[in-house]
Each structure stands twice: as structure tokens, then as C-alpha cells.
Amino acid sequence: MIELYHATMSTCAQKVRMVLAEKQLDWQGHVLDLRSSDQHQPDYLQLNPNGVVPTLVDDGQVVIESTVICEYLDDAYPEPSLKPEAALERARMRQWTKRLDEIIHFYTGVLSGSIAFRHQHLARPADELENYINNIPDPKRRARQREQIEHGMESPQFADAVGVFESFLTDLEKRLSATNWMAGESFSLAEIGYTPYLIRLDELQLWQWMDKRPHVTDLYERIKARTSFKAAYLDWRNDAFCALMAEKGPDAWPKIQEVLAR
Ligand SMILES: N[C@@H](CCC(=O)N[C@@H](CS)C(=O)NCC(=O)O)C(=O)O
Numbered sequence: 001m002i003e004l005y006h007a008t009m010s011t012c013a014q015k016v017r018m019v020l021a022e023k024q025l026d027w028q029g030h031v032l033d034l035r036s037s038d039q040h041q042p043d044y045l046q047l048n049p050n051g052v053v054p055t056l057v058d059d060g061q062v063v064i065e066s067t068v069i070c071e072y073l074d075d076a077y078p079e080p081s082l083k084p085e086a087a088l089e090r091a092r093m094r095q096w097t098k099r100l101d102e103i104i105h106f107y108t109g110v111l112s113g114s115i116a117f118r119h120q121h122l123a124r125p126a127d128e129l130e131n132y133i134n135n136i137p138d139p140k141r142r143a144r145q146r147e148q149i150e151h152g153m154e155s156p157q158f159a160d161a162v163g164v165f166e167s168f169l170t171d172l173e174k175r176l177s178a179t180n181w182m183a184g185e186s187f188s189l190a191e192i193g194y195t196p197y198l199i200r201l202d203e204l205q206l207w208q209w210m211d212k213r214p215h216v217t218d219l220y221e222r223i224k225a226r227t228s229f230k231a232a233y234l235d236w237r238n239d240a241f242c243a244l245m246a247e248k249g250p251d252a253w254p255k256i257q258e259v260l261a262r
Helices: 011-022 042-047 066-076 087-122 126-134 139-154 156-176 189-203 214-224 227-232 239-261
Strands: 002-006 028-031 055-058 061-064
Touching (some): 002 011, 011 066, 055 066, 061 066, 087 156, 139 156
Parallel strands (some): 002 028
Antiparallel strands (some): 002 055
């Protein structure tokens, strides 16, 4: 039996749900409430010592790290394959997912947190917020989270995030003007990996960033047309979170333009 510990709006969980849907696998879910610190509870830390979602348990065997989970599912349940046939295209796919893990995921958290989610935290009683921050296991993540909550779009992380996304979107547009999909000629774990991050720009009302990037918009439309998009994302949308992003997002665009003009 496949079990997935996940959260409704988690970008990393969306990737795994999309793979499960593409492969039409049955799974049982355990939903964690990240704002209530379910991910920091001792039982969960036994499964995932990093205190994050997702965690996959397949026939009792634990696999963590969303990109690794997606690759594991593709190896363990090979049909339909979500990796290109050609070695070079597989390498391209992994270059994209490596960039996602090392850079884009973190800076997406900075954008979402600085623009929208900090307001959820700021609305909490001070001692509850302090407790939440102090429970974050990794000291670096703890410090960055505190800075985002306290300073939002004025924090240096925010300007860095804008620069990171600008170069990522430029590279993606260039790539898609040469090949049909990110890794080459087939839909792969590269698109699945990035789907939640394109969704997040959309949720934050930042699609203006794509004004001169028609290939990225076209990619997003093709992804949204897949059946797996519903199972990965639409079925799990949290309306309150989406409403908050829709409310706060428009204030961010002028700030982003200001950073881009520097
Ligand atoms: N590298 C990890 C990152 C996982 C991660 O950051 N998950 C977020 C949700 S997308 C999380 O659980 N955040 C909770 C927290 O930071 O306390 C992976 O890809 O699985």
C-alpha cells in the first residue's frame, strides 16, 4: 500500500500527487496541518527528521524528499514512464529538478511567505508565533522564516527571490522556444516538478511576469489541461490560502518591478 503524508497546498506534495495521478496509482493520504506544526510532532519526525512534507511510505518503506519520491515512484511503477528515453534528455530533466531543489523551492517560499503567508503568522498571538518559529528544526530555516515574517517584501531575501525567478523564467522561455518540453520532446518529471511553482506565481497574481514569455504560458496551459492537474492541485486547494494570495499578490507586482529595474 502507498501512503502519503502531505499538506493540501504544499508545492512539494503537489508534485508527488501529480506523479501518483499520472500513473493512476491508489494511495492513502495523511493530511498534516503545517500551521499547527503537525510536521514537528515527534511521531512524524521519526518518519521525516527534516520536519517537512511530503513523506511517502510504500509497503512500510519510508522515502523522503519530493524529487527523490517522484523518481522512486517512476522506478517502482514504471508505466507510463515519466523520464525521457534518451540519456541526454534525462540529464536535462535532472538539471531542472536539481535547480528546483537547490534554489527555486526555497525562493518560492520566500515569495509566498513575504507577500502573503506572513500575514497569517502575524495574526497569531505573539507566544504562539514564537513557539512555531522555535520549533523549526533547522536553525538556518528558522532564521530565514523569522526574517520573512518580520520584514516581508523589505527583507533582502525578497529581492534575491525576484532575481532568481527572473533568470529562471528567462532560461525556461529560451528552452521552450527550442524544444517542446523542458527536457526535450516528452512530458517528464521536469514539468511535474515545476508545476506547483508555476501555480504559485498564478495564485500570487504574478502572471504579468510572463507577458513577454509566451512559451512559458503555453507550457502552463498544456499542464493545466492534463487530468493529473486536478488530482495534484484543484482537488486540494485551500480557499482561504488562495484568497489571501489573491488579496496580497497585486501589491507585490510594483515592488517586483522596482527590484527588476535596479
Ligand atoms: N526538500 C524537501 C522540501 C520539503 C518542504 O520544504 N516542504 C514544505 C512544504 S512545500 C514544508 O513541509 N514546510 C513546513 C515547514 O517548513 O515547517 C522536499 O522536496 O521534500
